[in-house]
Amino acid sequence: MKNLLLEFHGAVATVTLNRPEVRNAFNEEVIAELTAAFAGLGEREEVRCIVLAAAGTAFCAGADLNWMKRMADYTREENLADAAGLAEMLRTIHECPKPTIARIHGDVYAGGTGLVAACDIAVAVESASFCLSETRLGLTPATISPYVIRAMGARAAHRWFLTAERFSAAEAHRIGFIHEVAAGDALDAKVAEIAAALVNAGPAAVRITKKLVREVADQPLAPGVVKMTVETIADIRASAEGREGVQSFLAKRKPNWLLPE
Secondary structure, three states: OOOEEEEEEOOEEEEEEOOHHHOOOEOHHHHHHHHHHHHHHHOOOOOOEEEEEEOOOOOEOOEOHHHHHHHOOOOHHHHHHHHHHHHHHHHHHHOOOOOEEEEEOOEEEOHHHHHHHHOOEEEEEOOOEEEOOHHHHOOOOOOOHHHHHHHHOHHHHHHHHHHOOEEEHHHHHHOOOOOEEEOHHHHHHHHHHHHHHHHHOOHHHHHHHHHHHHHHOOOOOOHHHHHHHHHHHHHHHHOHHHHHHHHHHHOOOOOOOOOOO
16 A cells, blocks of 8 residues: 555554655545455454554644645535545445554644544543644534544534634543553553454454444433344353353353464
8 A cells, every 4th residue: 555554464454654754644545445454354364453554753643745736626516426435435444343452652633633533442642632623724624523422522623613622632642532541652552452352352243343333322221222122132141252252251251252472
């Protein structure tokens, strides 16, 4: 891929944004490559966790300036098609059947916050900073909003969407937008620790649980939701992985999905 690096360490795949000269800003090419990368990795049985990282001094500066210049002359129909590509990328990352971790350093602007929010888990270095800068440009963070609002909550979104102010990793952690803040030299260790926990869990259980969170979040406790949860636990208990997990626990042995050390 032209704009991404793809590496494998055991069952962990790392997708690295590799446009450091433009602070990993994305354009239509990057969007297409990210969509293809996460769709492909999601189907690979040997992959149990995906880390989204970035080269250079910034995680992602949002939209590429040259891409923005081209968009300035787009018709409404062209803007619809363009925005649909970005929306599909975010949906593909969010719904990827493999658990995802955003490894964050430097600046995270605009659409870059959408990448963070689309991942399941977000870990940032303490010096990272965030900015939903769209309103400053007379725009709106519409396409990323379903993911960012779910990650930080509506109340926080009112502040950071409307003012386009920068906010720190500490603030991002306080409002729940990121899960962990690490010292500069501890970022990779923390990401590796979380990745190891994901890899050691039952792969089918992780996939089903990720889907469960999406389907239950923000839903009223209606009979249909309760029925779905009952069916989900019944199905996985009866599955080969579910039976192996319980049997290995009772026998005080390691489950068969663990990889050799």
